Amino acid sequence: MFKKLLSAVLLAVTVIGTIPHIPAKAEEPELYPYTLFAGSCEDGAITINSDNVCINGSIATNGMILSSS
Helix, strand or coil: CHHHHHHHHHHHHHHHHHHHHCCCCCCCCCCCCCCEEECCCCCCCEEEECCCCCCCCCEEECCCEEEEC
C-alpha cells in the first residue's frame, strides 16, 4: 500500500513539475495591409519629396498622393 501511495505522489509531483514547460502562445496580431496609410480626405495626405524612394508595399489614402522628385 505504501509503495502505491508513494508512486502516486511521485507521479503527481512529476506531472506538476512539467506544467511550467508547456509553452504558451498568444494570438498573433493582425498585420497591417498597407506600408503607408492616411485616413485623411484632404489632398496631399501623403506627400513624398525625395530624390530616391523605394516602397515595398501598398499605399492607401482617402485623398490624393502627391510626389515630387
